[in-house]
Amino acid sequence: MIGYGFSEAGGPEVIDAIELPTPQPGPREIQIKTEAIGLNNRDRIARQMGGSGLTVPGYDVAGIVSAVGSRVTQFSKGDRVIARTTSAYAEIVTAAADMSVLLPAAITAETGVALITPGVTGYRMVELGKIKAGDTVIVKGASGGVGSAAIQLAVERGASVIGIAASRHETEVNRLGVEHFVAYDRGNPVDELRQTVDVVINAAMNGLGGDDDVEMAKDGGLIVSVSHTEPLLSRGVRFVHTRPLGGSEVGRALQTLVNLMAQGKLTVQVGYVLPFTREGFIKGHQLLDDPRHEGRIVIKVSE
Known part of the structure; x- marks a missing residue:
């Protein structure tokens, strides 16, 4: 499968396409076919700092459940979900089931993924x-x-x-x-x-x-x-x-947020929807580098 990442610190241009193995879900995880990815400042910081070898950044994903772990009971193949995970810049990702929630049909993948981190x-x-x-x-x-x-x-x-x-x-x-x-x-x-x-x-x-x-x-x-x-x-x-939430706390927060959004009591501004290409990720990171950008930056994965 295709993912995007970097092997050295630098500007947005260090991001490139990478052939990655398809991740398989652990017992308490789900596998997600990615529909949308949310970009965040932590992605920018990771790129600027670099790391020891290949880094596939990203934390926020929306998509369709394509497989479930042996101990997962709350999700089924075909469910629409949003999740907090790692290495989200990829066609397929895995996420902890307790950091994932169902996404109602009335909420688009782009809007749902934009909601996660903020x-x-x-x-x-x-x-x-x-x-x-x-x-x-x-x-x-x-x-x-x-x-x-x-x-x-x-x-x-x-x-x-x-x-x-x-x-x-x-x-x-x-x-x-x-x-x-x-x-x-x-x-x-x-x-x-x-x-x-x-x-x-x-x-x-x-x-x-x-x-x-x-x-x-x-x-x-x-x-x-x-x-x-x-x-x-x-x-x-x-x-x-304030420090980041982890584990099931993320799931509880996401459920509250999705419920409010479904009731029309919570909105999020999506400023940019970019393609799942090297050019799309480079443009997204150029926007992250510009503090004047307004609205959430989303990568949309086409069929």
Whole structure:
């Protein structure tokens, strides 16, 4: 079968087609005939850093179950699924059954695969924030994949959400259900939001602006951030770094996300759908390298 990967660090041009053996599912795994692949920043980082030998990147896949492991009971051959896995840049992949969920017919493979990483991360941040009805929540990076998922999940829980993003994204962020929008390029949001909220979800690039997060949280408030660096805390404000979910936690998160999407309560922006070719992956990684790109990047595998 055909896959795509690299054997050295470098720019997008190091990605090339590779002939790979077809993976067989273990007892608790499923084999998936790939229909769509979601590209993520971790793929870009892996390419830039390289590795020891051949690397086939990718974590997010949507497709059709083509075989099931001996101990798998929740899936059958022919099921449509999305899954979190590894080495996803391939025509056929395997994934742990507990990190896979059924994809309803009403949701396209491209939309479903675009949901996986930002949706699971947004879910994790809302869970860590223990967000509940009546809370006031700021979401920074509100127009990004993680931020937009976090907004919709917090709104679904009954929270009052304030979105922070660039002014050009005001209309799209308002559509997500925020009660108030603040543009960071029209002034410092701290001036308007000082000591305002119970929870700050910082899904901005690298969790920038941690000191501002402290200023915007109420006394005893909580910051949930993608940043690995804890800001200088005061007034009883707490900080937690969000880490990736694993195992069956991923499956539970994906099931929640898919259910909400099927009910029309959760959307994801697909910005680019590219072909399953070397040129498609190179273009996808060129977009990943450009922080100005907007929307999820998806590779579609044709029949």
